[in-house]
Amino acid sequence: MNDKSHVSLEQHVCLVCGAAFDTGAILLDKRLRASMKHHTTTGWGLCPEHQKLFDDGFVALIECDPQRSGAHGERMKPEQAHRTGRLAHLRRTVFAKMFNVPIEDKLPCVFVEPGVIEKLQTMTAPAAA
Numbered sequence: 001m002n003d004k005s006h007v008s009l010e011q012h013v014c015l016v017c018g019a020a021f022d023t024g025a026i027l028l029d030k031r032l033r034a035s036m037k038h039h040t041t042t043g044w045g046l047c048p049e050h051q052k053l054f055d056d057g058f059v060a061l062i063e064c065d066p067q068r069s070g071a072h073g074e075r076m077k078p079e080q081a082h083r084t085g086r087l088a089h090l091r092r093t094v095f096a097k098m099f100n101v102p103i104e105d106k107l108p109c110v111f112v113e114p115g116v117i118e119k120l121q122t123m124t125a126p127a128a129a
């Protein structure tokens, strides 16, 4: 059986949890060749759950292992981040106060080093991830 198709359901990968989710878009091979898998990941986004938290004014803190992540020093790209699986959500206003940095309105998440989330949880009670 041929598992390739000329149509494919577009998926994005959630920046926060790394899960692939359907965008609702359908990709069509221009020449109608069966060239694609049934799902095609085209980029990053936010899954419905994390989109909702973002809309509600939360920023996601994603713990990454700097040793195993690609970037050093520079701003980390999502594909370079080695997620440890630990997540926390903080209200933007709380985050800005805590870290004393303004946070961009459009920023859905920040990458933090191991230990940061643990520390936060002793200081405050972030919403369940």
Ligand SMILES: [Zn+2]
Pocket: 014, 015, 016, 017, 018, 019, 046, 047, 048, 049, 050
């Ligand atoms: Zn997600």
